[in-house]
Amino acid sequence: MEDVRSRSPKRVQGNGDPREVWIDGTLVATQEAVHYVNLLDDGTVVGIVQFRGDADRLTTIEDESPEIISCTVTGGETWLAYLHYEPEEFETALYERIDTEAVSIDWPVVETADGLRLTLFGKDAALRELTTDIPEELDVTLKRAGEYQPDMDDPAEQLTTRQKEIARAALAAGYYDIPRRATQRDLAAELGVSRGTIGDHLRRIETKIIRSVIV
Known part of the structure; x- marks a missing residue:
């Protein structure tokens, strides 16, 4: 380091x-x-x-x-x-x-x-x-x-292991790129879960990180 x-x-x-x-x-x-x-x-x-x-x-x-x-x-x-x-x-x-x-x-x-x-x-x-x-x-x-x-105040430390896995997959696939290179459906197929499950996980991940930064 x-x-x-x-x-x-x-x-x-x-x-x-x-x-x-x-x-x-x-x-x-x-x-x-x-x-x-x-x-x-x-x-x-x-x-x-x-x-x-x-x-x-x-x-x-x-x-x-x-x-x-x-x-x-x-x-x-x-x-x-x-x-x-x-x-x-x-x-x-x-x-x-x-x-x-x-x-x-x-x-x-x-x-x-x-x-x-x-x-x-x-x-x-x-x-x-x-x-x-x-x-x-x-x-x-x-x-x-x-x-x-590691900094325990890091917003990422508030995520569960599964949420980190999904967040990394989303970043790697280009879900947060402009223009977006992957959809929730793509992530769902890659991780073997439903599109609704991916959407729920991403909303929870984004909420935790934004709240930890803004609040």
């Missing part, structure tokens, strides 16, 4: 602090955590990011930043933005390296004034290979290395 700091995976900010999103000279939202990022087959990226601020105004980022393909948000004081965007070259290289080296990210990832703080876990050799071959555009600092200790 390694704790590292690097630049944010998506820079929609504009006034110095990497956590802040500014539109037309106005502070619209402040980023609090990155809950998921995935590099799609077409080279674009989807991510789920937690913000505090004006959710409705953030959706206009599509008009301000050409690289943002779409932005949808949930409601509440602290809310989630689902971003679909064109990544910079160094981002693509980083995500591809993580996949190649069989290294995983311990979500959520937290943005700080110094950059993005993330925990990677995997075999020592894979972690060393990754950190020595990170793109030059990323300014990376290794903060700590040692045995992996």
Whole structure:
């Protein structure tokens, strides 16, 4: 396990602090955590990011930043933005390296004034290979290395073993990709259960995770 700091995976900010999103000279939202990022087959990226601020105004980022393909948000004081965007070259290289080296990210990832703080876990050799071959555009600092200790406050820890299995299958199949590459019927056939059972599991999974983040 390694704790590292690097630049944010998506820079929609504009006034110095990497956590802040500014539109037309106005502070619209402040980023609090990155809950998921995935590099799609077409080279674009989807991510789920937690913000505090004006959710409705953030959706206009599509008009301000050409690289943002779409932005949808949930409601509440602290809310989630689902971003679909064109990544910079160094981002693509980083995500591809993580996949190649069989290294995983311990979500959520937290943005700080110094950059993005993330925990990677995997075999020592894979972690060393990754950190020595990170793109030059990323300014990376290794903060700590040692045995992996899962965060019990992680929303995923609230899921049952079966729910985790279904969530992983849904992610792997592309159920949460844009456009969606798998349906509930596809997941039901893969896991050998009814479509209604899959739908019920997914609703319970999404409810647990969203409540753990928002409430």
